[in-house]
Amino acid sequence: MSVAAHRVSVVANNQAEAILHTLVQAFADDPFQQWLYPDQARRPGCIARSFRIVLASNLGRRTVWTTQDQQSVAVWVPPGQSPIGGRAVLSHLPSLTYLARATGRRVGEVVRGLREIEQRKPKAPHWYLVLVGTLPAAQGAGRATAVLEPMLARCDQDRTPAYLESSHDRNVPYYERLGFSVTEQLTLPNGPPIWCMWRSAPPA
Secondary structure (H helix, E strand, O other): HHHOOOEEEOOOHHHHHHHHHHHHHHHHOHHHHHHHHOOOHHHHHHHHHHHHHHHHHHHHOOOEEEOOOOOOOEEOOOOOOOOOOOOHHHHHHHHHHHHHHHHHHHHHHHHOOOOOOHHOOOOOOEEEEEEEEEOOOHHHOOHHHHHHHHHHHHHHHHHOOOEEEEEHHHHHHHHHHHHEEEEEEOOOOOOOOOEEEEEEOOOO
């Protein structure tokens, strides 16, 4: 099925649980999530809790997109904004406590790794692609490209750069085809490599 065949739209509040399910399934075997939550049995619950906070912060910004079948999702953060807003953090404190317990004795290692990722984020204003995921059974049919296109077109129209981090080497060529370039590769403490990728704004 071609990219054009997939209708996409901004996610409505009543779709939050459905797209959360999609994201949890899409990231179950992601190297970064495996590093963050090595316990395979507990990982889906931990991912769900953390992604629920991200969605709560960004649904109101109307920067979360999904396909009509809700099998692919992209979460963007506007320039100058944080992926997790203060109100979302306060309303999900029990989840954050759970996440801290999930890392256990590795909490120091995890904090160091997250700090390294944060320090690599560009200072220049940009759209930040926090998450993009497709249900495993639905991958390879153009859904991810379709769900990314509206915001990439907005970046081009507004002449605003975009940024993302990828923990899958197989995804790097895909993002390169969308106009992103690797700016740096870092390795998390006792963890996987992370590719930092930047998409420049088109010339005026």
